[in-house]
Structures are given as C-alpha cells and as structure tokens.
Amino acid sequence: MIFMLLFYSDEKAMAAMSATERNRLIEAHVAYDHDFLRKRCTMLANRALQPSGTATTVEPHGVTSGPAVVTDPPLTGFYLIDCADQAEAVELAGGYPMPVGLGRIEVRAVIQEWDYAPSVQTTAAPDRVWREYEDVASWPEWKHGVERVELGGPFAAGTTGQLVVTGRPAMQYRIVSADPGQAYVSESELGEGVLLRIEHVLAALPDGGTRITHRVNVPRAALDLFGHEFSPALNDGIRQTLRSLADRVESR
Template sequence: MWEYEYSVETGADAGTVWRHWSDMAAWPEWNDGIAKIEVDGPFAVGTTFTMVPPGDEPIRMRLVEIVPGELFTDEMDGGEFVVRTVHRLEPVEGGGARIVYRTEITGPAAGQIGPEIGPAITADFPDVLAALVRRAEA
C-alpha cells in the first residue's frame, strides 16, 4: 500500500467547506488540478464522475463513501490497483475545522504503481487546500 496525508486548518465552519465539496460541478472554480469535470448524478454514494486534469487524460472516478458534514471518499479503479482519497473534516477547538486529504493506493500493483503515480496525484494537495480555505473563508 502507498499512502499520503495532508491537512490544513481553517477558521471557516465545516458546513461551509462541505457546501463547496458537495457542489462537484464547481470544483474547477477553486481546484486548479481540474480543467473540466462531468458528474453523472447527485453528490451521493455510487455517483460516477470524470475529471480532466489540465493537459492530461480524463480520469473516471466514483463516490464510495459519504458521511454528510464529515467526509467523503472517491475512488479510481485501475484494475491491478485502486486509488482512494478520503476528504475529511475535523472540528478544531475554538471553532473552524481541519481539512484532511488522505490518499491510499492499494491492490496487487500498489507497491509498484503507488510510488510512480502517488506523488503526482497528491502533489497539488497544499495548493488545492489553500484555495479551498480561501474560498470557504471569503
């Protein structure tokens, strides 16, 4: 298994962050890692979506877990490996929230594929979370 986690704190409340997460069509407005997104349903478990990173090939994903106001998990099935990212909100004492992105790459090919693609998948987490915080705090 390959894994990476990054977190940041915001003074914005978790509900505000959640509204930005659950509006998938608007992700490209604050996430520079998404040039285009096509969503095949509501923000619900089982909904599939296709993200196109700038200058790259489309990536087909699926929402596999949602705990409203707390977390959602998306997954990309690569056959011999699975990329799963958990997006989690944790309360911060005194108000606000900690936003956590955690990516895990599992499966028979994870040992080889994880170190190859994992750093590229997670490289923009600091920028993405900074942009999300700016938007949530505006």
C-alpha cells in the same frame, strides 16, 4: 504481488568451502535461478552482496563501519520477485538449494500502497467546506489539476461519473461514501484495476473552525503507470488543493 527473498548465509562457512564445494553451490544456484525461479515467477532483480564486514552504516550522528544490524548469519543477497501470493513466494524460496546449516531465507512482501494525509485548518465551519465539495462544477476553481468533473447523480454514495485531470484522458470516478458535513470518500480509476482512493475528512475545531484532511491511498501500481514523478506531483497537488480550499471558504 512483489516479494523480496532475503538470503542470510554463514560467511565463514562459505569462505572455508573447498573449490569443489563452492562450484557445486554455484551450479545449484544457477540452476535454481534459470531452471526453477525464472520459470515460475517474474524476476525483477537479484544480487549477491559483498561480505558484511565491508558495509558502512550512515546515521544522523555519523558514519560507522559495519552493517546497521548484526545478524547471525548475516545478510548476503536478495531476489526481488513478482508472484501470485505469499504462499507461492514461500514455496519458491523453499526451492532454493541451501545446504543444511549454511543459512536461511526471509520472505517479505513489498508494500503495495501507502497513505499520504496532509491537512489544513480554516476558520470556516465544516458545513461551509462541505458546500464546496457538493458544488462539483466549481472544483476546477480550487482542485489542483482538475479540468472537469461530471457526476451522473447527486453528491452521494454510489454516484459515478468522470473526472478530467490536466494532461490525462477522462477517468472513471465514483463516490464511495458520503457523510454530509463530515467526510466523503472517492475513487478514481487511473488505469485498468488501479484505483486512487481519497478520503476527505472535516473535523470541527473547538473555536468553530475546521481541520480539513485529504487522505490519499496511493497504489504502488500508479508508479508503474506514470513513473516515479507521480508521487511528488500528487503530493504537491493535494497540498495546493487544501490551501486553495481553505482560502476559498474563508474569502466567501
């Protein structure tokens, strides 16, 4: 897991240190960095920050001098680390040689996944949309980027198969759950241990139409596999798929 260790330090106390005290703190910091932390976890980034008084805050209504949030003591630096879990991150932060009364360290996990849930409305009834879901042979006609899908059984929970997306090798595909006319959840294996989960939800509208929502659970690890262009390409593909599906069910 990835964690950020946020360092809050008394800037006035640090500025008032003698040369001997400052040197001792620097030596302790270097020892913590090289002899302790880097041997226990993967270091992704670490930086000390300029004094909080040099910060500039940008807001929709303008720009002001100073940090966005005034804390006592102020934020003065950070480490971004990859370690086993929260307990280990707290232990690693606790190993920092922070002089008593000088400051504190906040340990906060980085988000490992997020949801993207666009929707579209159609005049077609939920059952009509569901028939398109069940007809997996037709998915390449409206699912953006899908070249082929093969299922080893019925369109039902537990059925597995393969999904081929343009420019990618075949991926393992599984239907996690299926509630006819209402929703189904699928998982595609993007890489070893990296699953892309999509929830397809059909909500009946009062006028007889349907709101179609495709909720995608995006693992942060997908960006490590495919780069930062993965997210915008995925988002665009989901939107195009929804539009194509809505057009398809209304034209038939």
